[in-house]
Amino acid sequence: MDKMPRWADVALIPILNLVIAFALSALVILAIGEDPVEAVSLMVKGALGSTYGWGYTLYYTTNFIFTGLAVSIAFQAAMFNIGGEGQVVLGGLGVALVSLYIPFPHWTLALIVAMAGGAIFGAAWAAIPAWLQAKRGSHIVITTIMFNFIAFSLLNYLLVNVLRPPGEMNPATASFPETTHLPTFQDMFSTADNVVFRGAPVNVSFFIALIACVAVYFLMWRSRLGFEIRAFGKSPQASVYAGISPVKITMIAMLISGAISGMMSINNTMGQAEQLILNSAEGAGFVGIAVALMGRNHPFGVLLAAFLFGFLAQGGGELALWMNIPRELVTVIQAFVIMLTGAMDNMVRWPVERAFIRAAKRGER
Amino acid sequence: MTLMQKFLGAAATVALTAGAALAEPAIIFDLGGKFDKSFNEAGYNGAEKWATETGGKYLEIELQSEAQREQALRRFAEAGANPVITMGFAMSTPISNVAPDYPETTFVTIDGWSDAENVLKFIFAEHEGSYLAGMMAAMASESNTVGFIGGMDIPLIRKFACGYAQGVLAVNADATVISNMTGTTPAAWNDPVKGGELTKAQISQGADVIYAAAGGTGLGVLQTAADEGVLSIGVDSNQNHLFPGKVLTSMLKRVDVAVYEAMSAGEALEPGLRVMDLAHEGVGVALDENNAALVSAEMKAAVDAAAAKIISGEIAVHDYMSDDSCPVLDF
Numbered sequence: 001m002d003k004m005p006r007w008a009d010v011a012l013i014p015i016l017n018l019v020i021a022f023a024l025s026a027l028v029i030l031a032i033g034e035d036p037v038e039a040v041s042l043m044v045k046g047a048l049g050s051t052y053g054w055g056y057t058l059y060y061t062t063n064f065i066f067t068g069l070a071v072s073i074a075f076q077a078a079m080f081n082i083g084g085e086g087q088v089v090l091g092g093l094g095v096a097l098v099s100l101y102i103p104f105p106h107w108t109l110a111l112i113v114a115m116a117g118g119a120i121f122g123a124a125w126a127a128i129p130a131w132l133q134a135k136r137g138s139h140i141v142i143t144t145i146m147f148n149f150i151a152f153s154l155l156n157y158l159l160v161n162v163l164r165p166p167g168e169m170n171p172a173t174a175s176f177p178e179t180t181h182l183p184t185f186q187d188m189f190s191t192a193d194n195v196v197f198r199g200a201p202v203n204v205s206f207f208i209a210l211i212a213c214v215a216v217y218f219l220m221w222r223s224r225l226g227f228e229i230r231a232f233g234k235s236p237q238a239s240v241y242a243g244i245s246p247v248k249i250t251m252i253a254m255l256i257s258g259a260i261s262g263m264m265s266i267n268n269t270m271g272q273a274e275q276l277i278l279n280s281a282e283g284a285g286f287v288g289i290a291v292a293l294m295g296r297n298h299p300f301g302v303l304l305a306a307f308l309f310g311f312l313a314q315g316g317g318e319l320a321l322w323m324n325i326p327r328e329l330v331t332v333i334q335a336f337v338i339m340l341t342g343a344m345d346n347m348v349r350w351p352v353e354r355a356f357i358r359a360a361k362r363g364e365r
Numbered sequence: 366m367t368l369m370q371k372f373l374g375a376a377a378t379v380a381l382t383a384g385a386a387l388a389e390p391a392i393i394f395d396l397g398g399k400f401d402k403s404f405n406e407a408g409y410n411g412a413e414k415w416a417t418e419t420g421g422k423y424l425e426i427e428l429q430s431e432a433q434r435e436q437a438l439r440r441f442a443e444a445g446a447n448p449v450i451t452m453g454f455a456m457s458t459p460i461s462n463v464a465p466d467y468p469e470t471t472f473v474t475i476d477g478w479s480d481a482e483n484v485l486k487f488i489f490a491e492h493e494g495s496y497l498a499g500m501m502a503a504m505a506s507e508s509n510t511v512g513f514i515g516g517m518d519i520p521l522i523r524k525f526a527c528g529y530a531q532g533v534l535a536v537n538a539d540a541t542v543i544s545n546m547t548g549t550t551p552a553a554w555n556d557p558v559k560g561g562e563l564t565k566a567q568i569s570q571g572a573d574v575i576y577a578a579a580g581g582t583g584l585g586v587l588q589t590a591a592d593e594g595v596l597s598i599g600v601d602s603n604q605n606h607l608f609p610g611k612v613l614t615s616m617l618k619r620v621d622v623a624v625y626e627a628m629s630a631g632e633a634l635e636p637g638l639r640v641m642d643l644a645h646e647g648v649g650v651a652l653d654e655n656n657a658a659l660v661s662a663e664m665k666a667a668v669d670a671a672a673a674k675i676i677s678g679e680i681a682v683h684d685y686m687s688d689d690s691c692p693v694l695d696f
């Protein structure tokens with residue numbers, strides 16, 4: 001036996017990584033003179049200790065599932081889509097235009113059309129870098145990140161000069177009409193005498209995100225297109241030999257990626273803010289990269305990683321709220337987790353693997 | 366802390382715990398962070414002044430994400446904080462959503478707007494202060510070209526620029542005003558390197574006085590202007606001391622006074638509208654020993670006269686926000 005058991009691979013290693021990350025964070029918290037035990041319990045309690053905390057954690061999780069899935073699909077086709085941020089922004093524009101200018105009778109209809117609007121705008125924004133990559137060989141990393149800035153500028157222009165209601169100080173659109181408001185978990189799960197998820201932004205989009213995970217799984221591992229995308233990602237030359245068009249696969253993978261990014265806006269723009277604001281993406285596109293890496297580009301892994309980052313976002317917020325811990329430190333804690341679970345994974349993996357192999361050999365003797 | 370944890374647990378189930386349990390004031394800093402050497406820091410200074418004078422304590426948070434705006438408002442209100450002070454116009458919508466749920470709590474918005482009944486709005490007349498700064502810039506300029514560098518391209522910053530340009534042209538109708546914005550993302554508030562580059566670009570176009578209304582980015586503007594030997598104008602806080610003898614003046618926006626007053630009033634704070642204009646000493650230009658050598662008696666007399674006329678209504682400075690346009694400057 002030269003491999004460790006599967007349970008160690010999928011469960012033990014990530015847990016060890018997390019433990020080390022939190023231990024390092026504890027040292028930093030100790031160094032600035034705060035109590036690490038209290039900090040961790042505050043994070044856990046704040047993120048998972050009440051339906052309210054869960055409501056925020058799952059809200060962030062929903063964002064990160066969308067962007068994580070988007071990045072993972074592009075990854076499978078060997079493309080590094082770091083334009084998630086811009087695609088979310090444009091998706092938000094699509095969602096906002098639909099919500100503002102189409103009078104919907106009911107939110108279900110509004111949600112379906114807004115999803116389409118967000119997806120089309122997000123995909124359109126990804127289409128140009130994809131085309132440049134497919135036809136001209138312009139590197140997708142460069143073009144997508146540059147398109148982020150174009151997206152910010154475009155949104156800024158539209159919000160300041162076009163979509164802002166006159167006399168309004170805040171560069172944002174008007175609030176969306178009542179019929180487009182998505183039901184939150186509070187609306188869905190509260191009874192008359194037991195209000196749960198009070199004031200939390202998590203909404204019906206969370207279920208859309210779960211459905212998206214399943215859909216991506218079937219697309220990538222159970223369909224011909226998914227096979228073509230993965231084959232192209234593993235070896236473009238071999239896939240051309242097998243009759244797969246690189247232009248077509250590049251375009252399709254990026255369009256799907258952009259569409260899923262754009263769909264994130266049903267959660268933050270339509271579900272939470274209920275208006276399009278300037279800073280709507282707020283880094284979720286970039287967190288998606290870490291989520292996809294940690295989730296090993298598998299929808300289930302993305303789901304778990306998104307939940308971890310959702311927990312860190314909400315728990316970190318609680319830390320900043322109730323302890324004298326500067327918000328930069330919350331970012332430091334998040335960075336430790338990313339570093340340990342992503343970049344320095346092998347630091348833990350190798351010793352553990354060796355220990356298992358040694359134990360197995362001793363058992364044989 | 367145990368008390369706080371009780372509140373944490375209670376927050377989920379109890380509807381309105383707002384009460385006199387601990388009536389500490391709370392302040393919510395915007396995404397720029399409380400040490401931005403500018404807008405948020407002015408609020409922090411006001412809070413600290415209150416804390417040292419009274420020995421009181423206050424709750425605070427620096428926001429990290431948009432979803433936290435409502436969250437922080439609700440958590441502070443539920444913990445019984447009163448008043449809850451918020452920095453920046455981006456809190457307008459969250460306050461409007463949250464305030465009606467906590468009628469016992471007074472919310473304060475600085476730069477924002479809400480029609481809810483329990484909200485105190487501080488509105489600053491930045492165009493009036495910028496007008497005076499523009500007059501000084503025009504009088505100090507030898508090239509008849511002055512510059513403006515804004516942070517993010519939003520209506521509020523255009524209000525600064527428009528007032529400034531009007532002040533410049535009031536002194537010298539032939540003067541040229543060069544206006545640039547640093548960017549279109551919140552990062553534009555904290556990009557001193559780009560601020561410095563824009564300063565160099567404006568200097569190459571002949572500008573010899575440059576007004577920075579750009580948060581942390583402005584530090585790069587002031588630094589570069591000092592290095593290149595031209596004058597600069599600071600904003601929000603008094604920044605004259607950063608480069609003594611190189612900063613012509615600072616357009617003061619007395620956010621610290623607003624925060625201090627709100628905290629001092631405590632639970633007795635009256636909601637409503639407070640206009641912080643020249644007449645109420647909410648804005649102004651900073652004159653101290655660091656810029657005494659730069660400000661001639663003639664300059665000071667002209668500024669004082671104009672200030673008196675603005676207060677009496679004889680000079681009406683156009684407010685960009687009133688009709689989203691500026692008669693003397695294109696954006």
